[in-house]
Amino acid sequence: MKKDVVSVLGEFTTPQTLLKAVKTARKAGYKAMETYTPFPVHGMDDAIGIKPSKLPWIVLICGAVGLASGFALQTWVSTSAYKLTISGKPFFSYQAFVPVMFELMVLFAAFGTVFGMLILNRLPRWYDALFKTKRFHTVTSHGFFLEIQAQDHLFDIEKTAEYLSEIGGTNVEVVKA
Amino acid sequence: MKHQDSPQLAGFLANQFPLIAFAVGTAGLALSAISYLVNPERFFFSYLTAFMFFLTITLGALFFVTIQNLVRSGWSVVVRRIPEQMISNFGLMALFFIPILFGLHTLYEWTHPAVVAGDHLLITKSGYLNLKFFLIRVVFYFSVWILLARTYFTRSTTQDQTGDPTLTLKNQTTSTYGILLFAITITFSAVDWVMSLTPHWFSTMFGVYIFAGSTVASLAAISLLAMILRKAGYLANTIRIDHYHDLGKLLYGFNIFWSYIAFSQYFLIWYANIPEETFWFTDHFRGSWNSVGILLAVGHFGIPFLLFMSRHVKRNLVTHAMMAVWFLFIHFVDLYWIIMPNVSKAGVTFAWVDITALLGIGGIYIGVLFTRMKKYPLFPVKDPRLSDSMHFENV
Numbered sequence: 001m002k003k004d005v006v007s008v009l010g011e012f013t014t015p016q017t018l019l020k021a022v023k024t025a026r027k028a029g030y031k032a033m034e035t036y037t038p039f040p041v042h043g044m045d046d047a048i049g050i051k052p053s054k055l056p057w058i059v060l061i062c063g064a065v066g067l068a069s070g071f072a073l074q075t076w077v078s079t080s081a082y083k084l085t086i087s088g089k090p091f092f093s094y095q096a097f098v099p100v101m102f103e104l105m106v107l108f109a110a111f112g113t114v115f116g117m118l119i120l121n122r123l124p125r126w127y128d129a130l131f132k133t134k135r136f137h138t139v140t141s142h143g144f145f146l147e148i149q150a151q152d153h154l155f156d157i158e159k160t161a162e163y164l165s166e167i168g169g170t171n172v173e174v175v176k177a
Numbered sequence: 178m179k180h181q182d183s184p185q186l187a188g189f190l191a192n193q194f195p196l197i198a199f200a201v202g203t204a205g206l207a208l209s210a211i212s213y214l215v216n217p218e219r220f221f222f223s224y225l226t227a228f229m230f231f232l233t234i235t236l237g238a239l240f241f242v243t244i245q246n247l248v249r250s251g252w253s254v255v256v257r258r259i260p261e262q263m264i265s266n267f268g269l270m271a272l273f274f275i276p277i278l279f280g281l282h283t284l285y286e287w288t289h290p291a292v293v294a295g296d297h298l299l300i301t302k303s304g305y306l307n308l309k310f311f312l313i314r315v316v317f318y319f320s321v322w323i324l325l326a327r328t329y330f331t332r333s334t335t336q337d338q339t340g341d342p343t344l345t346l347k348n349q350t351t352s353t354y355g356i357l358l359f360a361i362t363i364t365f366s367a368v369d370w371v372m373s374l375t376p377h378w379f380s381t382m383f384g385v386y387i388f389a390g391s392t393v394a395s396l397a398a399i400s401l402l403a404m405i406l407r408k409a410g411y412l413a414n415t416i417r418i419d420h421y422h423d424l425g426k427l428l429y430g431f432n433i434f435w436s437y438i439a440f441s442q443y444f445l446i447w448y449a450n451i452p453e454e455t456f457w458f459t460d461h462f463r464g465s466w467n468s469v470g471i472l473l474a475v476g477h478f479g480i481p482f483l484l485f486m487s488r489h490v491k492r493n494l495v496t497h498a499m500m501a502v503w504f505l506f507i508h509f510v511d512l513y514w515i516i517m518p519n520v521s522k523a524g525v526t527f528a529w530v531d532i533t534a535l536l537g538i539g540g541i542y543i544g545v546l547f548t549r550m551k552k553y554p555l556f557p558v559k560d561p562r563l564s565d566s567m568h569f570e571n572v
Contacts, residue, residue: 042570060486087450095447098440 004177006129007034007149008161009136010169015041018144021167022047025148028163032152036136036145058116059109066108070101129177147175182415184554190409191551195544202540205533212530219528221280222520227534228277229371229512230394231542232270233387234505236363237395238263239322240388242329243359246345246352252423254566255415255556259402260395261333262550264326269545271319273538277370278315281308287376298377298453306376314369318362325355333557340559363388371512374519378457382442389435394508396428397501404498406555415556418492419571425491428504432485436478461514464524469514477507509535 012018019041025033026049033048035041074097078084083091118124130136130147139145146169148160157174164172213220238260245253281288286299287306293299299306328351332344364384372383403416403424446454462470481500490496513531557563 087448089450095444098444 005150005157006175006177007147008155008157008164009130009133009145009147009173009175010164010167011135011138011171012144012146012169015144017168018146019043019047021146021164021169024167025146025163029154030148030152032149032155034147034149036130036139036143036147038139038141038143041144053120055113055116055120059112062112062116063105063109066105067101069108070104071097073104074100129175133173133175135171135173182412182556184556184558186406186411186547186551186555188409190406190411190547195547198540198544198547200540202537202542202544205535205537205540207537208533209530209537212528212533216528216530217280218283218520220530220534221277221283222517223528223530224276224280224534224538225284225370226509226512226516226531227538228270228273229516230509230535231266231273231538233391233508233512234395234398235263235266235270236322236359236388237391237393238399239267239326240359240363240392241395241399243325243352243355246329246348247356249349249562251562251565252420252569254560254562255412256399256403256420256424257560258333258554258556259399259406261330262546262553263395263398263402264322265330265549266542266545267319267322267326269542271323273541274315274319281311285373285376287373302376306373311369314365318366321358321362325351325358329355333560334553336560337554337558342561345561360388363391371515374516375457375460377453379454380442380446380457382438382445386435386438386442389431389438390508390511392431393428393435393504396424396431397504397508400424400428400497400501401505404494404501407494411555415567417569418494419569420566421494421497422488422492422571425485425497425500428501429481429485429491432477432481432504436482439473439477460522461518463518463522466514466518466524469510469525473507473511473514476503477511481507 010021012021015037018035018037022033022035022044026047031049035044035048037044071094075092078093079091085091086093086096089096135143136145137143146164148155148164152160154160161172161174209220209224212223241253241260242257242264244250245257277284286292287302288308288311293303329348332348335341336344364387367384367387371387372378372380400421403412403421406412407416443458446458460466481504484490485500490500517525517531560566
């Protein structure tokens with residue numbers, strides 16, 4: 001097996017044929033697969049057997065940290081660091097803390113979402129091997145692609161490429177880094 | 178399509194259940210009438226709370242139907258008949274308003290000319306808060322609601338027969354001014370019937386507050402009704418988990434909206450600290466009412482915010498149903514906390530009429546609802562977007 005081979009890519013004409021091919025390949029034992037389509041295809045997540053993203057947990061934790069820091073910051077500032085009497089209200093006026101707590105929660109959660117998404121997707125990347133293939137540019141208009149990746153335990157350049165054409169893939173290409 | 182659900186309600190839910198509901202309702206109303214003889218003041222306030230509970234749920238359903246028609250929503254088509262049935266109860270709610278007309282002098286301080294005459298603020302407000310204009314508005318609100326509801330319902334059920342797709346477009350056109358009329362009527366009716374219990378108070382957020390609460394309660398009621406039908410073997414392949422998931426998302430979102438509005442109303446008044454505004458909260462935090470206020474903060478916001486957040490809770494019908502029941506309960510607590518401190522000033526006091534009025538109005542409401550349900554298909558069988566809706570998937 002050559003070291004620079006990343007995956008094998010097959011093209012399909014419709015979302016239905018792609019979905020069917022994914023299901024067949026999964027039954028055949030392939031696990032490290034990825035599909036690329038011009039629009040989201042319903043049922044694809046289940047077909048590939050993708051696990052639910054960890055992102056919501058990251059966002060939840062970031063939001064909670066934001067909320068807590070908003071509360072801690074204001075409590076510290078207004079009860080000990082810089083006491084100010086504002087319209088005769090107590091120093092510890094938790095009601096007044098709520099808007100800032102809310103805003104910091106949103107801010108931290110938004111950061112968590114964006115950076116968490118980037119990290120989980122291993123982004124940014126300088127380039128992707130797929131961009132070097134001949135057909136992949138059609139993915140933004142009408143191309144539906146199934147990629148079987150080299151780390152799959154069943155992966156073998158010739159056999160997998162053959163298998164891809166067998167299950168209906170056309171223009172099968174070997175993707176090299 | 179794998180399996181087509183029967184659109185026709187039959188059996189227990191169509192025959193015995195409405196009768197049971199009518200029996201409970203009649204008993205509830207009879208017991209409430211007895212409590213009127215004992216303590217008329219308490220009766221009117223409890224009755225108003227129960228009335229507002231079912232009115233707000235119906236109004237929330239009107240909002241749901243209007244907004245789904247307005248945005249040409251595809252996913253909600255299979256759900257839409259349930260709120261369409263609910264809004265057809267506006268005529269019934271108009272009948273239930275009649276007892277309140279007899280209690281206007283008990284409920285609303287501003288209806289007494291002698292009180293108004295000696296009160297600068299009430300004199301200033303009397304251009305709006307006077308009996309004649311109040312009654313005109315009552316007629317206006319109910320006319321708008323009944324007309325809108327009838328229009329949506331008649332077109333939708335005519336389409337069940339004819340399959341005419343232009344009816345969908347007509348409903349969309351109606352919903353454009355329908356949503357404006359809805360916004361105006363729910364705001365002003367909330368001000369008239371609930372806020373004017375304390376006519377000296379000022380709050381520009383009160384209408385939105387009632388709107389937020391009604392949408393939450395109504396979405397919970399729609400989910401629950403769909404689940405009751407599902408339990409009886411209807412709509413199981415029509416209203417699927419994906420639809421419940423979306424109803425749950427709307428419910429969750431609108432509950433946060435309620436929290437946002439409730440807090441904003443409190444926060445601005447707390448911050449400004451002007452006696453004309455703060456007295457309302459002082460009255461509603463007096464004695465054990467304070468605990469009810471805390472229950473609302475924790476139970477209407479805190480607990481559902483954490484428990485109902487996960488998609489698994491929304492997609493699991495058992496947990497979804499439990500949350501929906503809780504939302505309905507806490508919506509009642511919300512209305513109870515808004516209305517009852519006007520009569521039970523020192524703290525929470527329980528009276529049987531609180532429950533009998535709720536059972537009375539609720540029993541008749543549910544009885545009428547299910548009696549009408551068996552006359553029409555349970556989902557819009559010939560809606561042009563029905564197939565979209567049935568194949569809807571929630572990512």
